Amino acid sequence: MSGALSERIEVLRNRCTEALTAPVFLSAYRYIKGMREKHNCEFGEEVEREMEVALEGMVGTPQMGYVKLVEQLIFIEECYV
Numbered sequence: 001m002s003g004a005l006s007e008r009i010e011v012l013r014n015r016c017t018e019a020l021t022a023p024v025f026l027s028a029y030r031y032i033k034g035m036r037e038k039h040n041c042e043f044g045e046e047v048e049r050e051m052e053v054a055l056e057g058m059v060g061t062p063q064m065g066y067v068k069l070v071e072q073l074i075f076i077e078e079c080y081v
Contacts, residue, residue: 005080012073019066020059028058028070036074 016025035043035051043051055067 005076009073009076009080012069012076016066016069016073020063024059025066025070028055028067029074031055031058032067032070033074 013025016029019025020028031054032051035047039047056064059067
C-alpha cells in the first residue's frame with residue numbers, strides 16, 4: 001500500500017508542478033497546508049471562501065482545478081505519514 005501512495009504522491013506533484021510551475025505549486029501547497037493546520041482541517045464557509053479567493057489569485061481562474069489536485073496530494077501525504 002505504501003508504494004502505491006508514494007507513487008500517487010509523485011504523480012500528483014509532477015502534474016501540479018508542470019501545470020502551475022514549481023513556484024506557484026509550492027505557494028499553493030504551503031498555503032493550503034498552513035490553513036489546514038491552522039484550522040485543524042475544519043473550514044467554515046467564510047474560511048473556504050477566503051481560501052478560494054487567495055488560491056485563485058495564486059494560480060489563476062483557469063488553473064483552479066489543480067488546486068483540487070494539490071488538496072488531494074496533501075491528504076494522501078497526511079495518510080502516508
